Amino acid sequence: VDFYTPAALVDLGITPVGVVQSYFDDGAAIPEHYRSEVTDSGATSIGEYYELDVEAVSTTDPDLILATDDFLPLDDPLRDKLESIAPIITFKARDGESWRTRSTELADILDREDALEPLVADYNSRRDEIAERYSDVLDNETFAVFVPTADEWGTYADTHFSTPILRDLGAHFREQRDDEINENGFPNWFSYEELGRLDNVDVIFTPVTDRAVLDKVEGNELWKRLPAVRNGLVFEYIPDSPTGSYGWALENLDALDDLLGTVSAAR
Structure with a gap:
């Protein structure tokens, strides 16, 4: 259920x-x-x-x-x-x-x-392999998962259920202000007048659920001034991020392998 x-x-x-x-x-x-x-x-x-x-x-x-x-x-x-x-x-x-x-x-x-053990072993091995391959990116950049809506935006914390595999790879998330997340790890929402809060992030990932919303964000002057935007380090986040199991996590590792490769090439 x-x-x-x-x-x-x-x-x-x-x-x-x-x-x-x-x-x-x-x-x-x-x-x-x-x-x-x-x-x-x-x-x-x-x-x-x-x-x-x-x-x-x-x-x-x-x-x-x-x-x-x-x-x-x-x-x-x-x-x-x-x-x-x-x-x-x-x-x-x-x-x-x-x-x-x-x-x-x-x-x-x-x-x-006995059925789970091979998946656990595969996951741990694959995670460590990807973490080592992109250690320069993971160690030296800060990340945010930016979630836009028509009128507001928020960012997922590293403890959010949509970010665990990225965190497990060793990614460093931007430091969120106290008012940006609630007690359940869910984002609080802000007007686009407060996009300047994101001046402390190097790489922005964003789920593309509504292209029209993202187009509107990309036209915002405050958005254009953000370091990650100016440096061309804004990318579409992996589509099935709310990980449900080890097999699901392995698929997300593959998706993050591709994504981190794109980030590495763009730096």
Whole structure:
């Protein structure tokens, strides 16, 4: 009943009988490998993670319901209805390490450590290889993931769920002011009159979800004055950044390998 654990299950050789609607929708930030694995298996859509269809959950007749604490906290009244269907295991979701701890805990619970171990080894080896290849960039540049909307902007912290693999590679994130992130690691939002806050970042990554919004930002005079912009060090961020599992993390390592190569060539 969440966005992440279907991928963690697939890594362990288990296909869930029900998944959230995101796995059936084009444009969701989920690697195609995981989308096709669950949809081709005949899995049932159980609504979206923020608007579950309890009746659809029931029709899948699950032995176990997996959840995360962001959309199904322990005090959510919906839990009583779901627990009448099957036991619930709840994992942490929105921090920089949750993708890793969720994967390892799930493997332990389901006695599938043997299935996870090769992925862990591959991830660690690939991460270290990329970190060494781009050590000059990672050690000497500061990074920000800049998120524009039509009227406001924010930046993801290094603990955000969309930045863990970049951080795991050893990237140094720009120092954020106290008012730029909230207690959950989510960005606070600012008007474009405050773009000068980004004068302390060398390299800007930005998810391109709306080209018209980014075009508007690029025409902003304050944006044009930023060091990263003047130096041509603004790049599109990796598309499936909210990492859900070790296999997902490996795909993001490949994407970051390409991205850091582009950054290195542009410096």
